[in-house]
Amino acid sequence: MLLFRIMKKTIVIVGGGAAGLFAAYVLTKSDHKVILIEQNEKLGKKIYITGKGRCNLTNDSPAETLLANTVSNPKFLYSAVSRLDAKETMRHFSDMGLRMKTERGNRVFPVSDHASDVTAALERSIRKAGGEIWLNQKVIRLIVKEFADENDKKVTGRVCGLLVSDGKQEKVLDCDCLLLATGGVSYPTTGATGDGYRFAGELGLQVVDPRPALVPLTVREDFCKDLSGLSLKNVRLSVTARVKNKEKKICEDFGEMLFTHFGLSGPLVLSASSRIGKYLPGEVVCHIDLKPALTLEQLDARLLRDLTDRSNKIVTNALFDLLPKSLLPYVLSRSGIDKDKSANGVTKEERLELARTLKDFTFHVTGTRGFHEAIITQGGLSVKEVDPSTMRVKKYRGLYAAGELLDLDAMTGGFNLQIAWSTGYAAACGILTDLEEEG
Numbered sequence: 001m002l003l004f005r006i007m008k009k010t011i012v013i014v015g016g017g018a019a020g021l022f023a024a025y026v027l028t029k030s031d032h033k034v035i036l037i038e039q040n041e042k043l044g045k046k047i048y049i050t051g052k053g054r055c056n057l058t059n060d061s062p063a064e065t066l067l068a069n070t071v072s073n074p075k076f077l078y079s080a081v082s083r084l085d086a087k088e089t090m091r092h093f094s095d096m097g098l099r100m101k102t103e104r105g106n107r108v109f110p111v112s113d114h115a116s117d118v119t120a121a122l123e124r125s126i127r128k129a130g131g132e133i134w135l136n137q138k139v140i141r142l143i144v145k146e147f148a149d150e151n152d153k154k155v156t157g158r159v160c161g162l163l164v165s166d167g168k169q170e171k172v173l174d175c176d177c178l179l180l181a182t183g184g185v186s187y188p189t190t191g192a193t194g195d196g197y198r199f200a201g202e203l204g205l206q207v208v209d210p211r212p213a214l215v216p217l218t219v220r221e222d223f224c225k226d227l228s229g230l231s232l233k234n235v236r237l238s239v240t241a242r243v244k245n246k247e248k249k250i251c252e253d254f255g256e257m258l259f260t261h262f263g264l265s266g267p268l269v270l271s272a273s274s275r276i277g278k279y280l281p282g283e284v285v286c287h288i289d290l291k292p293a294l295t296l297e298q299l300d301a302r303l304l305r306d307l308t309d310r311s312n313k314i315v316t317n318a319l320f321d322l323l324p325k326s327l328l329p330y331v332l333s334r335s336g337i338d339k340d341k342s343a344n345g346v347t348k349e350e351r352l353e354l355a356r357t358l359k360d361f362t363f364h365v366t367g368t369r370g371f372h373e374a375i376i377t378q379g380g381l382s383v384k385e386v387d388p389s390t391m392r393v394k395k396y397r398g399l400y401a402a403g404e405l406l407d408l409d410a411m412t413g414g415f416n417l418q419i420a421w422s423t424g425y426a427a428a429c430g431i432l433t434d435l436e437e438e439g
């Protein structure tokens with residue numbers, strides 16, 4: 001019987017973030033030569049700041065939950081996430097020696113509460129398995145061989161190498177397969193400088209315009225700066241946009257938000273930002289229900305009681321326990337009520353207007369903060385260019401993409417890192433299968 005041995009090939013991964021590291025971890029289990037190239041002086045600079053330094057590495061929930069929490073292109077993720085869901089991801093990390101714990105909302109963290117332990121677990125496994133890690137090396141450009149595939153006219157070339165620079169010298173590195181895991185453009189100081197978009201553009205691949213997501217919002221109402229630092233718990237936020245001259249509700253949720261010197265932030269607002277980017281610039285309005293537990297009628301009854309029981313006080317003092325002290329004057333002013341007016345002088349109409357304002361305190365969104373404050377980049381390499389089960393770029397042989405570089409983004413809760421692990425894993429499996437088929 002003849003035994004065929006697959007010839008050892010060189011696989012290069014560009015980007016030592018979550019997606020690149022996970023792919024390297026899988027690929028170094030094979031016999032192929034694996035080189036991971038990272039422009040920073042260390043791996044996982046972004047992982048280091050995730051989950052406020054604790055790294056919410058996944059969400060221990062079924063694949064359907066991840067897909068439901070994915071904002072852009074959830075269908076594309078179906079195959080990758082079915083192959084590597086949260087449970088499987090945790091099993092891999094456990095094999096790497098990482099101990100994990102699950103907190104509120106199924107959020108998974110390392111037991112140590114140190115994000116650096118996640119990177120360390122991956123790095124240790126890669127090095128132990130003989131993978132090469134090149135730090136302080138920036139990939140400048142990809143090298144492509146023109147390619148005429150008789151059978152597949154859609155394939156236009158083969159990636160066969162890359163130009164790498166250490167800041168002083170440039171050198172060519174040949175490879176058989178190349179995985180782009182260069183991330184997006186959010187928090188650029190971590191190395192997310194958008195090089196992957198440039199490489200894709202140079203190869204004629206479609207890149208969906210990147211925009212900041214999971215990001216604070218700027219608003220027209222400049223009194224926000226006076227409330228800066230005030231956090232509101234248990235409020236309901238709904239966001240509307242004017243579409244074709246009709247007001248459309250974009251999203252609604254209940255939770256916590258924060259005033260900042262430029263507008264609105266906090267968990268509710270960050271989540272909303274991912275849903276409204278495409279309606280900006282435009283007429284986008286945040287509606288805050290400051291008393292979501294009460295109906296308008298119940299709220300009016302409470303106001304009537306407070307104003308009657310404390311009728312000889314000024315209205316600000318009569319309603320002292322209605323809202324945080326700093327917020328009350330703005331709500332009164334919006335309702336057209338003088339804050340120094342006597343409680344017994346408030347008319348029924350004014351009281352009803354106050355109740356309506358409390359149920360619908362509005363802010364007009366002027367935009368989002370920039371990429372330097374965005375947890376994730378929306379947009380990126382179009383998923384139409386990529387095979388969803390192997391992460392292979394359809395128009396090129398030997399080229400794969402994974403992670404935030406792709407036009408994929410999700411809500412907070414560990415879902416974005418899960419996208420990086422799942423697509424990194426799918427790319428690694430895709431590379432190994434393709435190499436096996438090519439012999």
Ligand SMILES: Cc1cc2nc3c(=O)[nH]c(=O)nc-3n(C[C@H](O)[C@H](O)[C@H](O)COP(=O)(O)OP(=O)(O)OC[C@H]3O[C@@H](n4cnc5c(N)ncnc54)[C@H](O)[C@@H]3O)c2cc1C
Nearest residue numbers: 015017018019039050051056139183191403404414416417
């Ligand atoms: C503040 C913050 C908190 C977050 N918290 C969480 C969280 O708790 N849970 C969660 O699920 N998600 C979180 N995220 C999102 C998550 O970090 C990202 O989705 C994820 O890290 C993306 O991984 P990636 O590998 O695709 O990209 P990145 O982690 O950005 O890695 C890309 C790497 O490629 C390198 N690179 C780029 N260009 C080149 C080049 N030309 N040559 C060589 N190297 C290059 C970069 O230096 C970088 O190291 C957070 C994000 C931020 C900003």
